[in-house]
Amino acid sequence: MTTCPRCDSTEAQMVAESPVKGAWTVYSCPVCFYTWRSTEDEKFTDPAKYEPAFKVRQEDIPNATVVPAIAQRIK
Ligand SMILES: [Zn+2]
DSSP, X not given: OBOOTTTOOSOBEEEEEOSSTTSOEEEEOTTTOOEEETTSOHHHHOTXXXXXXXXXXXXXXXXXXXXXXXXXXXX
């Protein structure tokens, strides 16, 4: 398990590895659905360096019900 940079959950897991061994690894958080690659900048991968304004509190996730509407299909 890995700590999620966005919500600090410790439930994030590795979901993919590069075809070339050791080039990159993709992780995903099942709590806030943040997904990141190991080769991204530390401000996107390190919980301590993640932009504080973009952090998500786990207790707020169930209340995050505002989802953009699906656009009408153009005929
Ligand atoms: Zn998360």
